[in-house]
Amino acid sequence: MSSTPVQPKVQVPDIAAQVTYAMRSMGVPPIPRNYELFYEAYIGSNPKLTRELAALGNKATQRELDAIGEQYFGEQHRANLVEGAHTKILSELEGLLRLLKQEQTSLESYNKLLGETFTRINTKNASSADLLRNAISILSDATGDTMAQGAVMVQNVVEKSAEMDLVRKELDEYKRIANTDSLTRLANRRAFDDKLAQIYSEKKHMSLTALVLCDIDHFKKINDSFGHPVGDKILATVGNVIKANVRKDVFVARTGGEEFAIIIEGNTETEALQIAERIRKALEATPFKNSKTGVDYGPVTLSLGVSMACDSEDPNEIYSKSDIALYCAKNSGRNRAMLFEDGMKKDAAKSWLLYRK
Template sequence: MSTATTPKGQVPDVAAQITYAMRTMGVAPIPRNYELFYEAYIGSNPSLTRELAALGNRATQDELDALGQQYFGNHHQSRVIETAHSRIVTELDGLLRLLKQEQNSLESYNKLLGETYTRINSKSSTSADILRSAISILTEATGDTMAHGEQTVEKFSQKSQEMDQVRKELDEYKRIANTDSLTRIANRRAFDERLASIYDTSSNSPLTALVLADIDNFKKINDTYGHPVGDKILATVATVIRSNVRKDCFVARTGGEEFAIIIDGNTAEEVNQMCERVRNALETTPFKNSKTGINYGPITMSLGFCMSGEAEDPGELYAKSDIALYCAKNAGRNRTKYYEDGMKKDFTKSWLIYKR
């Protein structure tokens, strides 16, 4: 897939490169096509990247939609949200009608009470007739009103269940939309949201760490053994990371062989120990084909992290963690580095270029 060139030392404009690639392939600039090219560009799904590139310059909209269906299923954001919106509007309209009917019923009952009171005060009837009539009228009206109320409660319950189902479907859509299809952990989209939330409140704790991790020499693995093997290794690496951090830690795949961990409530020393636990676990994990006997390992990982108290915003936190990761790579790989003042890097990736 062709991309626009970027002058050395400058941060690439992702949107411009994606637009350029779409224009080069003659692809219509519509949201669902942009989503395909965006996911392919950031490398979150190598298979999608390869299949999209294989379409060449003659990709039809049907072929693009088929890819979208294959990799994103029926969970395209616009369609799901539009459908959910329509259903919610319908259910709310039904609830309003029920409330109106209940109001009318109560107004009728109130009117009937007033008429009964007038009859009781009437001097033209005997006391027995008055009471008999009043009791008969009120008994029937109260029974009707109670029955109507029970029906209303039942309908409200049904509507509530239907709206709860819509909510569950939207929650499921969000889970799928925020999950990396290959590794089954959070994807770049979910990472962007979680990273931004670190600085959402003034009560932000300085004991939040952003860890960026990168598999060492992964391109060589892909070139030597092929992408299918690389994909299996990525999935295993994700499992190793997830298994060696606390359950409440946020773990995401943010790019091709890049991962991120957000850890709350630990000191820098404790975060370093957690990173080392992940690194050692990965280094000792066997990567061997049981059928052919080919050994793909050892697989190692470099990690860099920074504490949120040492940055003013998500962009700075990302940049400093990335610098620490760069230093870990530059120092020989397969190690963890904590960001310190004085670390420098000629080029740092900006977190903001990935935000959509």
């Protein structure tokens, strides 16, 4: 029998300690938004979240953790991220202001000393040689101290500026995460709404700006037949196909469920419809098959509705027109792109049940 004494089992006192221990074991920074993720994973309220977090292993990056947080906690998670970064910026600015005030005080003292020395030199009663000797000594010491303080000040300002630049980059990253759909890595509905509003606030090149709304045909049937994990992969692939068939500067977003939006700037109505048709054909030709099992998930097709910004007064109107054109594309047999026409409004006034199937 081994003579090694049995070590008493360490009892973790509460959930908080266990969550902190798990984060430390995985090398995850113990910041509030990460704690929120691990707490939810520990109590098991969301099994999918728990599985996704466990799949990251001990090499999880902050970007991966934030992407999961955005997916499951949404607005509150984004608010916490931005609030934390704003707090950092305020702290750095306060430190910088203190440095500047110190520098101002130092310069004021130096100016006062220069004034007093000038007054002494002008005094006719003092010995000229002693006066000059003392004045030179005082000014030399003061100038040296002021220059040294100035050098330290410059270094401190440089360091503070570098720290604020890091916070700025962190905020930019948070904004990117907040405006990105975690599944497809495209822009999300939040970013889309901002972009569409920007078009009508700036009103530049509206005659060459088009909104294309896309909807995957029979997507509910795909989910029901093959399950949501397959549906998620198809959504990601569709996003990639759309992105691959437009210019890099074209705005592409997943606006919800199986719906996508494309804002095309710099193209005529005819060209925008041609781009929509190119996307449709590319997806129609894309195979959707499981390479291991051979199961064919396809065909996967898109219906698309197109309208021009110059034909609408505001974001709501152009969205409505593109949506009506999309409905008519579905009602006409799906897997097609259609340009909005005024006559479509009568058809769109009918039941929208078909559109949602």
